[in-house]
Amino acid sequence: MKLRDIGEAGLIKWIEEELSSLKEKAVIGIGDDAAAVEVSPERLLLFTTDSLVEGVHFRWDYTSPYHVGWKGLAVNISDIAAMGGNPTCGVVSLCLSKDTEVSLIKEVYRGLKDIASLYRIDIAGGNIARSSVFVLTIMLLGEVRRGELLLRSGAKLGDLIYVTGELGSSAAGLTCLREANLKVPEEARRLLVRRHLMPSVRLKEGRKIAKGRFATAMIDLSDGLASDLLHLAEKSRVGALIYEDKIPISPFMEKLAEELGKSPLEWALYGGEDYELLFTVSPEKKEELEKLDISLSLIGRIVKRQEGVSLVKACGKRVRLRDKGYDHFRL
The missing domain is CATH 3.30.1330.10 (PurM-like, N-terminal domain)
Structure with a gap:
Protein backbone atom coordinates (compact mmCIF):
# COMPACT_ATOMS: atom_id res chain seq x y z
CA MET A 1 0.00 0.00 0.00
CA LYS A 2 1.23 3.48 -0.92
CA LEU A 3 0.36 6.93 0.42
CA ARG A 4 -1.65 7.69 -2.70
CA ASP A 5 -3.94 4.78 -1.79
CA ILE A 6 -4.93 6.16 1.65
CA GLY A 7 -4.43 9.90 1.03
CA GLU A 8 -3.58 12.62 3.52
CA ALA A 9 -6.75 12.06 5.59
CA GLY A 10 -6.05 8.33 5.86
CA LEU A 11 -2.50 8.97 7.02
CA ILE A 12 -3.65 11.48 9.65
CA LYS A 13 -6.25 9.01 10.92
CA TRP A 14 -3.59 6.30 11.27
CA ILE A 15 -1.22 8.67 13.12
CA GLU A 16 -4.04 9.73 15.46
CA GLU A 17 -4.84 6.09 16.30
CA GLU A 18 -1.17 5.14 16.66
CA LEU A 19 -0.48 7.96 19.13
CA SER A 20 -3.79 7.82 21.00
CA SER A 21 -2.09 6.45 24.13
CA LEU A 22 0.23 9.47 24.34
CA LYS A 23 -2.34 12.11 25.27
CA GLU A 24 -2.12 12.38 29.04
CA LYS A 25 -1.29 16.10 29.02
CA ALA A 26 -3.06 17.17 25.82
CA VAL A 27 -6.55 18.57 26.28
CA ILE A 28 -6.97 18.61 22.49
CA GLY A 29 -4.76 16.53 20.19
CA ILE A 30 -4.90 15.65 16.50
CA GLY A 31 -8.04 16.69 14.61
CA ASP A 32 -8.47 20.41 15.30
CA ASP A 33 -6.77 23.55 13.97
CA ALA A 34 -4.28 23.46 16.86
CA ALA A 35 -3.40 21.24 19.81
CA ALA A 36 -4.09 22.41 23.37
CA VAL A 37 -2.28 21.63 26.61
CA GLU A 38 -3.29 22.77 30.09
CA VAL A 39 -0.79 25.14 31.74
CA SER A 40 -3.09 26.23 34.57
CA PRO A 41 -6.72 25.55 35.56
CA GLU A 42 -7.76 28.68 33.63
CA ARG A 43 -5.37 28.79 30.66
CA LEU A 44 -4.43 26.51 27.77
CA LEU A 45 -1.31 26.53 25.63
CA LEU A 46 -2.05 26.20 21.90
CA VAL A 144 -6.52 30.88 25.31
CA ARG A 145 -8.73 30.88 28.38
CA ARG A 146 -10.24 27.46 28.93
CA GLY A 147 -13.81 28.77 28.68
CA GLU A 148 -13.04 30.51 25.37
CA LEU A 149 -11.47 27.54 23.57
CA LEU A 150 -13.26 26.80 20.29
CA LEU A 151 -13.23 23.39 18.59
CA ARG A 152 -14.65 21.88 15.42
CA SER A 153 -16.84 19.54 17.44
CA GLY A 154 -19.45 21.70 19.17
CA ALA A 155 -22.06 22.46 16.48
CA LYS A 156 -25.64 21.62 17.46
CA LEU A 157 -28.84 20.96 15.51
CA GLY A 158 -30.46 24.27 14.58
CA ASP A 159 -27.25 26.34 14.88
CA LEU A 160 -26.67 29.04 12.29
CA ILE A 161 -23.60 28.89 10.01
CA TYR A 162 -21.51 32.05 9.48
CA VAL A 163 -18.34 32.96 7.60
CA THR A 164 -16.13 36.02 7.85
CA GLY A 165 -15.04 38.04 4.80
CA GLU A 166 -15.34 36.90 1.18
CA LEU A 167 -14.58 33.50 -0.32
CA GLY A 168 -12.76 32.38 -3.45
CA SER A 169 -10.50 35.41 -3.85
CA SER A 170 -7.31 33.47 -3.07
CA ALA A 171 -7.99 30.92 -5.83
CA ALA A 172 -8.75 33.78 -8.22
CA GLY A 173 -5.50 35.49 -7.21
CA LEU A 174 -3.54 32.31 -7.88
CA THR A 175 -5.11 32.17 -11.34
CA CYS A 176 -3.95 35.74 -11.97
CA LEU A 177 -0.41 34.80 -10.95
CA ARG A 178 -0.28 31.66 -13.08
CA GLU A 179 -1.82 33.32 -16.13
CA ALA A 180 0.02 36.62 -16.32
CA ASN A 181 -1.50 37.57 -19.69
CA LEU A 182 -5.07 37.70 -18.40
CA LYS A 183 -6.85 40.94 -19.24
CA VAL A 184 -7.84 41.93 -15.73
CA PRO A 185 -8.26 45.51 -14.44
CA GLU A 186 -5.16 46.40 -12.41
CA GLU A 187 -7.11 47.14 -9.22
CA ALA A 188 -8.83 43.75 -9.38
CA ARG A 189 -5.57 41.91 -10.10
CA ARG A 190 -3.79 43.65 -7.23
CA LEU A 191 -6.56 42.86 -4.71
CA LEU A 192 -6.97 39.22 -5.73
CA VAL A 193 -3.21 38.54 -5.86
CA ARG A 194 -2.80 40.09 -2.42
CA ARG A 195 -5.53 37.81 -1.04
CA HIS A 196 -3.48 34.83 -2.21
CA LEU A 197 0.01 35.98 -1.24
CA MET A 198 -0.88 37.91 1.93
CA PRO A 199 -4.14 36.36 3.22
CA SER A 200 -6.15 38.23 5.83
CA VAL A 201 -5.68 36.85 9.31
CA ARG A 202 -8.96 36.95 11.25
CA LEU A 203 -7.32 37.08 14.66
CA LYS A 204 -9.33 40.05 15.95
CA GLU A 205 -12.55 38.42 14.73
CA GLY A 206 -11.66 35.09 16.31
CA ARG A 207 -10.97 36.71 19.65
CA LYS A 208 -14.25 38.66 19.61
CA ILE A 209 -16.21 35.52 18.76
CA ALA A 210 -14.45 33.52 21.50
CA LYS A 211 -14.54 36.22 24.17
CA GLY A 212 -18.28 36.78 23.63
CA ARG A 213 -18.90 33.01 23.77
CA PHE A 214 -20.82 33.25 20.49
CA ALA A 215 -19.61 30.19 18.57
CA THR A 216 -20.42 26.57 19.28
CA ALA A 217 -17.78 25.37 16.78
CA MET A 218 -15.19 27.03 14.52
CA ILE A 219 -12.64 26.17 11.81
CA ASP A 220 -10.46 28.23 9.49
CA LEU A 221 -11.00 27.96 5.74
CA SER A 222 -7.72 26.58 4.41
CA ASP A 223 -9.06 23.78 2.19
CA GLY A 224 -12.18 25.56 0.87
CA LEU A 225 -15.69 26.11 2.21
CA ALA A 226 -17.01 22.69 1.15
CA SER A 227 -14.12 20.65 2.55
CA ASP A 228 -13.86 22.56 5.81
CA LEU A 229 -17.62 22.52 6.39
CA LEU A 230 -17.48 18.75 5.90
CA HIS A 231 -14.65 18.56 8.47
CA LEU A 232 -16.66 20.58 11.00
CA ALA A 233 -19.82 18.54 10.39
CA GLU A 234 -17.93 15.27 10.78
CA LYS A 235 -16.33 16.34 14.07
CA SER A 236 -19.67 17.64 15.39
CA ARG A 237 -21.59 14.60 14.08
CA VAL A 238 -24.16 16.80 12.33
CA GLY A 239 -25.31 17.71 8.83
CA ALA A 240 -25.28 21.17 7.27
CA LEU A 241 -27.24 23.15 4.72
CA ILE A 242 -25.77 26.24 3.05
CA TYR A 243 -27.28 28.50 0.39
CA GLU A 244 -25.59 29.52 -2.85
CA ASP A 245 -27.02 33.03 -2.82
CA LYS A 246 -25.74 33.65 0.74
CA ILE A 247 -22.08 32.83 0.08
CA PRO A 248 -20.04 36.09 0.11
CA ILE A 249 -18.11 36.56 -3.13
CA SER A 250 -15.87 39.46 -4.15
CA PRO A 251 -17.21 41.43 -7.17
CA PHE A 252 -13.65 41.38 -8.57
CA MET A 253 -13.51 37.60 -8.30
CA GLU A 254 -16.95 37.26 -9.84
CA LYS A 255 -15.93 39.43 -12.81
CA LEU A 256 -12.72 37.44 -13.36
CA ALA A 257 -14.63 34.16 -13.27
CA GLU A 258 -17.07 35.53 -15.84
CA GLU A 259 -14.18 36.58 -18.12
CA LEU A 260 -12.63 33.10 -17.92
CA GLY A 261 -15.89 31.17 -18.18
CA LYS A 262 -15.32 29.73 -14.70
CA SER A 263 -17.75 29.38 -11.82
CA PRO A 264 -17.19 31.83 -8.94
CA LEU A 265 -19.10 29.37 -6.76
CA GLU A 266 -16.56 26.65 -7.57
CA TRP A 267 -13.71 28.92 -6.42
CA ALA A 268 -15.62 29.79 -3.22
CA LEU A 269 -16.43 26.15 -2.42
CA TYR A 270 -13.22 24.42 -3.48
CA GLY A 271 -10.53 27.04 -4.15
CA GLY A 272 -9.09 27.04 -0.63
CA GLU A 273 -6.53 29.24 1.13
CA ASP A 274 -9.01 32.00 2.01
CA TYR A 275 -8.18 31.66 5.73
CA GLU A 276 -11.54 33.10 6.74
CA LEU A 277 -13.38 31.70 9.77
CA LEU A 278 -16.35 29.35 9.47
CA PHE A 279 -18.36 28.98 12.67
CA THR A 280 -21.72 27.98 14.11
CA VAL A 281 -23.89 30.01 16.48
CA SER A 282 -27.02 29.28 18.50
CA PRO A 283 -30.01 31.22 17.03
CA GLU A 284 -30.48 32.93 20.41
CA LYS A 285 -27.15 34.73 19.91
CA LYS A 286 -27.76 35.90 16.33
CA GLU A 287 -28.84 39.45 17.15
CA GLU A 288 -26.01 40.06 19.61
CA LEU A 289 -23.40 38.56 17.25
CA GLU A 290 -24.45 40.75 14.33
CA LYS A 291 -23.89 43.87 16.43
CA LEU A 292 -20.14 43.15 16.45
CA ASP A 293 -17.88 45.18 14.17
CA ILE A 294 -17.04 42.14 12.02
CA SER A 295 -17.62 41.35 8.34
CA LEU A 296 -20.00 38.37 8.62
CA SER A 297 -22.34 36.43 6.36
CA LEU A 298 -25.04 34.03 7.49
CA ILE A 299 -24.85 31.22 4.93
CA GLY A 300 -26.85 28.30 6.35
CA ARG A 301 -27.82 26.14 9.29
CA ILE A 302 -26.95 22.89 11.01
CA VAL A 303 -29.30 19.96 10.28
CA LYS A 304 -29.52 16.29 11.28
CA ARG A 305 -26.49 14.16 10.47
CA GLN A 306 -28.43 11.84 8.18
CA GLU A 307 -29.28 14.82 5.92
CA GLY A 308 -25.60 15.17 5.05
CA VAL A 309 -23.84 18.37 4.00
CA SER A 310 -25.55 20.08 1.08
CA LEU A 311 -25.73 23.27 -0.94
CA VAL A 312 -29.08 24.77 -1.91
CA LYS A 313 -28.64 26.17 -5.42
CA ALA A 314 -30.25 29.43 -6.48
CA CYS A 315 -32.89 27.37 -8.32
CA GLY A 316 -33.79 25.57 -5.08
CA LYS A 317 -32.13 22.24 -5.93
CA ARG A 318 -30.10 20.55 -3.18
CA VAL A 319 -26.63 19.26 -4.09
CA ARG A 320 -24.46 17.12 -1.80
CA LEU A 321 -21.06 18.71 -1.21
CA ARG A 322 -17.93 16.62 -1.82
CA ASP A 323 -14.52 16.87 -0.22
CA LYS A 324 -12.37 18.09 -3.10
CA GLY A 325 -9.91 19.94 -0.89
CA TYR A 326 -6.14 19.75 -1.44
CA ASP A 327 -4.60 16.36 -0.66
CA HIS A 328 -0.80 16.10 -0.80
CA PHE A 329 -0.83 12.48 -1.91
CA ARG A 330 -3.79 12.30 -4.30
CA LEU A 331 -2.80 14.79 -7.00
Missing part, protein backbone atom coordinates in the same frame (compact mmCIF):
# COMPACT_ATOMS: atom_id res chain seq x y z
CA PHE A 47 0.46 25.02 19.34
CA THR A 48 0.30 24.48 15.61
CA THR A 49 2.68 23.98 12.71
CA ASP A 50 2.61 24.42 8.93
CA SER A 51 5.10 24.14 6.09
CA LEU A 52 5.51 25.89 2.75
CA VAL A 53 7.41 23.70 0.29
CA GLU A 54 8.89 25.00 -2.96
CA GLY A 55 7.15 23.38 -5.92
CA VAL A 56 4.25 22.16 -3.77
CA HIS A 57 2.80 25.25 -2.08
CA PHE A 58 4.41 27.95 -4.22
CA ARG A 59 6.70 28.61 -7.16
CA TRP A 60 9.41 31.28 -7.20
CA ASP A 61 8.39 32.47 -10.68
CA TYR A 62 5.26 34.08 -9.23
CA THR A 63 5.96 34.25 -5.49
CA SER A 64 8.46 36.61 -3.88
CA PRO A 65 10.56 35.48 -0.89
CA TYR A 66 8.93 38.26 1.15
CA HIS A 67 5.49 36.78 0.53
CA VAL A 68 6.69 33.26 1.43
CA GLY A 69 7.84 34.58 4.83
CA TRP A 70 4.61 36.50 5.40
CA LYS A 71 2.28 33.68 4.36
CA GLY A 72 4.27 31.04 6.24
CA LEU A 73 3.42 32.72 9.53
CA ALA A 74 -0.06 33.90 8.46
CA VAL A 75 -1.37 30.36 7.94
CA ASN A 76 -0.23 29.41 11.44
CA ILE A 77 -1.83 32.51 13.00
CA SER A 78 -5.09 31.53 11.30
CA ASP A 79 -5.02 28.17 13.11
CA ILE A 80 -4.65 29.91 16.47
CA ALA A 81 -7.47 32.33 15.55
CA ALA A 82 -9.78 29.39 14.76
CA MET A 83 -9.28 28.10 18.32
CA GLY A 84 -10.21 31.51 19.76
CA GLY A 85 -6.64 32.13 20.92
CA ASN A 86 -3.84 34.70 20.81
CA PRO A 87 -0.49 33.79 19.18
CA THR A 88 2.56 34.44 21.34
CA CYS A 89 5.79 32.88 20.11
CA GLY A 90 7.13 30.84 17.21
CA VAL A 91 10.15 28.92 15.99
CA VAL A 92 11.26 28.69 12.36
CA SER A 93 12.83 25.79 10.50
CA LEU A 94 14.48 26.38 7.12
CA CYS A 95 15.59 23.72 4.64
CA LEU A 96 17.89 25.21 2.00
CA SER A 97 20.20 24.18 -0.79
CA LYS A 98 23.80 25.38 -0.59
CA ASP A 99 23.20 27.47 -3.74
CA THR A 100 20.39 29.52 -2.16
CA GLU A 101 21.03 33.25 -2.43
CA VAL A 102 21.52 34.86 0.97
CA SER A 103 19.43 37.80 -0.26
CA LEU A 104 16.48 35.42 -0.73
CA ILE A 105 16.72 34.24 2.88
CA LYS A 106 16.87 37.84 4.09
CA GLU A 107 13.69 38.66 2.17
CA VAL A 108 11.89 35.64 3.62
CA TYR A 109 12.78 36.87 7.09
CA ARG A 110 11.75 40.42 6.25
CA GLY A 111 8.23 39.19 5.41
CA LEU A 112 8.21 36.98 8.48
CA LYS A 113 9.37 39.84 10.71
CA ASP A 114 6.76 42.26 9.35
CA ILE A 115 3.78 40.02 10.10
CA ALA A 116 5.26 38.90 13.44
CA SER A 117 5.64 42.56 14.44
CA LEU A 118 2.09 43.33 13.32
CA TYR A 119 0.64 40.64 15.60
CA ARG A 120 3.24 41.02 18.39
CA ILE A 121 4.65 37.52 17.98
CA ASP A 122 8.15 36.67 19.21
CA ILE A 123 10.36 34.50 17.00
CA ALA A 124 12.42 32.58 19.52
CA GLY A 125 14.72 30.47 17.33
CA GLY A 126 14.51 27.47 15.05
CA ASN A 127 16.61 25.15 12.91
CA ILE A 128 18.46 25.11 9.58
CA ALA A 129 19.12 22.06 7.41
CA ARG A 130 20.31 21.31 3.87
CA SER A 131 17.74 20.27 1.28
CA SER A 132 17.36 20.07 -2.50
CA VAL A 133 14.33 22.43 -2.32
CA PHE A 134 13.35 25.36 -0.11
CA VAL A 135 11.11 24.45 2.85
CA LEU A 136 9.82 26.89 5.48
CA THR A 137 8.25 25.30 8.57
CA ILE A 138 6.91 27.32 11.47
CA MET A 139 5.65 26.10 14.81
CA LEU A 140 3.53 28.71 16.55
CA LEU A 141 2.45 28.84 20.17
CA GLY A 142 -0.62 30.64 21.46
CA GLU A 143 -2.83 30.82 24.52
